[in-house]
Amino acid sequence: MKLSEMNELYSKNGWMVLDLAHPETVFEVRDAMVSFLQESFFPTLEQLEDLHEHISDAEEYVKIHLALNGFFREQQFAKKIISSELDTFQKFIGPDLSVQTNPYLRVARPGVAGDNIGIHRDTFYGASPYELSVVVAYTDLNEDSALRVLSGSQGTPDDEIRFSEVSIDGVERGSPRHLAGIPYVARVVSPEVANEAVPIPITVGQVLVFGLATVHGQEINQGAGTRVTSDIRVVNGLAPFANKRTVADSYYTPLSISPVSEQAGFFSRTSQDNPNTPVMSVDKGFAGY
Numbered sequence: 001m002k003l004s005e006m007n008e009l010y011s012k013n014g015w016m017v018l019d020l021a022h023p024e025t026v027f028e029v030r031d032a033m034v035s036f037l038q039e040s041f042f043p044t045l046e047q048l049e050d051l052h053e054h055i056s057d058a059e060e061y062v063k064i065h066l067a068l069n070g071f072f073r074e075q076q077f078a079k080k081i082i083s084s085e086l087d088t089f090q091k092f093i094g095p096d097l098s099v100q101t102n103p104y105l106r107v108a109r110p111g112v113a114g115d116n117i118g119i120h121r122d123t124f125y126g127a128s129p130y131e132l133s134v135v136v137a138y139t140d141l142n143e144d145s146a147l148r149v150l151s152g153s154q155g156t157p158d159d160e161i162r163f164s165e166v167s168i169d170g171v172e173r174g175s176p177r178h179l180a181g182i183p184y185v186a187r188v189v190s191p192e193v194a195n196e197a198v199p200i201p202i203t204v205g206q207v208l209v210f211g212l213a214t215v216h217g218q219e220i221n222q223g224a225g226t227r228v229t230s231d232i233r234v235v236n237g238l239a240p241f242a243n244k245r246t247v248a249d250s251y252y253t254p255l256s257i258s259p260v261s262e263q264a265g266f267f268s269r270t271s272q273d274n275p276n277t278p279v280m281s282v283d284k285g286f287a288g289y
């Protein structure tokens with residue numbers, strides 16, 4: 001897609017779907033996850049869409065989800081996928097890019113509400129509107145199984161989109177499911193707002209990209225197959241984090257840096273007393289360095 005088209009779509013809607021320039025990277029990641037599951041748990045598993053048929057109960061679901069998420073992180077698949085699309089993201093966001101170090105892999109079985117975190121905007125949880133979520137599909141997602149978004153919601157003020165807190169069955173603070181990305185108290189929009197969000201079908205080889213102030217999510221996977229996606233945060237390394245949150249320095253991994261930022265960084269590191277020295281750390285207001 002041309003940059004002008006991306007800019008137009010994102011500015012209007014707060015989200016867009018991209019055809020990856022290198023879908024083969026995602027196909028490799030998907031196949032590696034299938035092989036991992038076959039070797040470690042389900043020798044007869046043929047495709048990720050069928051995972052729900054192999055998982056016998058809630059306990060096994062948690063075990064599989066954590067193991068697969070652990071494998072995804074160990075292999076640094078997020079960095080690999082975003083690196084192969086570096087040209088696109090640099091064009092769209094800028095030459096200074098950081099990628100989330102340990103993203104969540106989502107495994108949402110058909111008909112199981114507890115596998116989802118509902119319809120929300122991540123600014124509810126302290127994220128910055130400068131951050132993007134790049135949702136990578138490892139299973140094809142149709143109208144019934146796809147994530148939903150509310151177009152244009154990226155500019156709607158917080159007092160017009162309020163959240164209420166709901167506890168999710170069986171998720172305790174610090175529990176395995178909490179660690180696997182399900183909040184113990186989910187912050188979700190009202191049913192009226194949730195009903196306006198529409199599904200965005202994507203296939204393996206495409207990604208759904210949205211800013212973290214855009215309303216999105218899934219209440220329940222109404223499709224026939226398991227949904228497997230990973231949402232990878234990508235951010236301009238120089239973005240000011242308006243809502244400072246307590247993010248560990250390792251939350252983001254720098255992926256690329258412009259020569260100007262690099263040289264400025266060398267100067268800054270040796271000139272801490274100079275009043276013009278920018279403070280290059282997430283906590284102090286810059287992402288990624």
Ligand SMILES: O=C(O)CCC(=O)C(=O)O
Pocket residue numbers: 106116117122133135147216217218229231232
């Ligand atoms: O995939 C999901 O279920 C949630 C994804 C999400 O909330 C995000 O990308 O911020």
Ligand SMILES: [Fe+2]
Pocket residue numbers: 120121122216217
């Ligand atoms: Fe989210």
